[in-house]
Amino acid sequence: MGFECPAPINSRSSEKIRLGHGGGGRLTNNLIENVFKPIFSNEYLDKLHDGAVIDLPVNRIAFSTDSYVVSPIFFPGGDIGKLSITGTINDLAMCGAKPLFISLALILEEGFEIENLKNILVSIKLVADKVGVKVVTGDTKVVNKGKGDGIYINTSGIGIIEHNMNICPQSVKPGDLIVLSGDIGRHGATILSLREGIDFEVSLESDCNELWTPVEALINEGIEIHCLRDLTRGGLTSALNEIAKSSNLGVFIEEENVPVIEEVKAVCEVLGLDPLYVANEGRFIAVVPEKFANKTAEIISNVTGVNSSIIGRIQEENKGKVLMKSLIGSVRLLDMISGEQLPRIC
């Protein structure tokens, strides 16, 4: 969805969500039959049972959940639907798991346009089809006007792990290098500039995108992956801090290797933000042994079309801390933010 169309409304229809759509009766059934099934129909969902019964091909799985409350719900580069499925796909991908099954639970505010709902569901379906995941079970609740904000979405996901690597923060080792999958800060800067009414000649778009495709490529190419982390709330700095704390090792990065595009720099300057703390929805870091680092950056760049680069390393020193050599050569501690910076960014 481009910048031109932040809130698509089909003029033929102005049907709105009513409280009864969440009541479990005929209106709920109408919504399932006329809105959900035409978009998501598959052998699991169509049974309309209390849950989906699934035969898994392997026994090792990853399981993840996220709710999405982003405001505004339509933004350049995506919408809450695309965000809600890429977010959970990415959480599974960060476990090295191939995403297969997604649950979709909606909390709708009375009065929400059904046409907007359909557009959001179509966004979800497009990503699902690209990655090969199925929405197999779902739920819809409706809250009174003034007790929500249009639409909140929860997705949970199941992915299967088909390799023997143990991809997690505890697996990183001193000497490992950190590969960043692209420039940072686009998603947060996009949402905030929309909210604050900042306009640009050159349009800025969220980086919102699924990350299973590059992760699958790394696995298929035999990269020894120690840890993966997507750079959502809290941005690059939060992800690095989590790795430093979980592994009880030090993280050292060099600012000159962390790309930030001019538009993001401009928004951050106006709003007093540091791109190192701004949320992304389609960027991740891979921590790999030194000998795999160049290959890792090359594969990610090829698959995503975005330049990937080595930004730093894991070290014995300064356990639990993240240090950064700044552009002017000084070394700075990158601490967690307290968290007030960017509410409702995802």
Place this chain on the structure above:
Amino acid sequence: MGFECPAPINSRSSEKIRLGHGGGGRLTNNLIENVFKPIFSNEYLDKLHDGAVIDLPVNRIAFSTDSYVVSPIFFPGGDIGKLSITGTINDLAMCGAKPLFISLALILEEGFEIENLKNILVSIKLVADKVGVKVVTGDTKVVNKGKGDGIYINTSGIGIIEHNMNICPQSVKPGDLIVLSGDIGRHGATILSLREGIDFEVSLESDCNELWTPVEALINEGIEIHCLRDLTRGGLTSALNEIAKSSNLGVFIEEENVPVIEEVKAVCEVLGLDPLYVANEGRFIAVVPEKFANKTAEIISNVTGVNSSIIGRIQEENKGKVLMKSLIGSVRLLDMISGEQLPRIC
């Protein structure tokens, strides 16, 4: 939680949720370390990865999701926490699956009391421990004051299927009998009487309870189960209609066999509701071959301590419809309600 204490507030603490608690930074971490981990700590959750990595004992699973937006959040017989975990446990149980892993996603409104949050999480933990499920992954989002209603909860769950039965509406056969696990309407009547300020001399409590225990007993005793359905939104009538439609068979029940306690009758009379359509959160129906029906009712009664009874049968005639012989002997069509009856009941 009893009627005496509808909104427990610990006087020692009046700490409230701030937007930053959902920002992914230090405040989010504080919430995880000081609130979530002390209550839910387990080997999966403690890794604080993007998702939980799980080795399953079998390949056949059930997967279900539900969001909970009940108002008020504390009520006689339970709270939104107990409701949110029993609901998803029950959805898995209705698939004949042993619930094992739960995800917990919270949407908190700015200003929500952290003490209330803790009480809700403790309710979740109590049910989890009773059933033997683990909260293995989670998420917390915070929305601005006026964009929520204190707390909304999503739980998703994974259960394992360790038998060869295909428990679903499509498995019911003409001649099967329908066993109801207890009296109906308590949950809906409780919530509505609280909302409408109706007071009773005899206290009325929600039937909110987990249903895996009775279902497990049926499986262990070798009952041939064709279908299970909990009687949530839309009540007994919705569940029967779903079975009739999914199986394309007829459902026939007798009103005199469907127990409703006096307090529920009284609330329904005052509010103009029909108990057959009122939500339950701890009642289900089991559809079984005639020869297993008495045993089924006996097992459920023994395990739950609530009288279970045979209320009707599946038939070839009146395909897709639910008919009821009323107390005065006439036969009445039980259609789906349109859905406006009971918003935010769960």
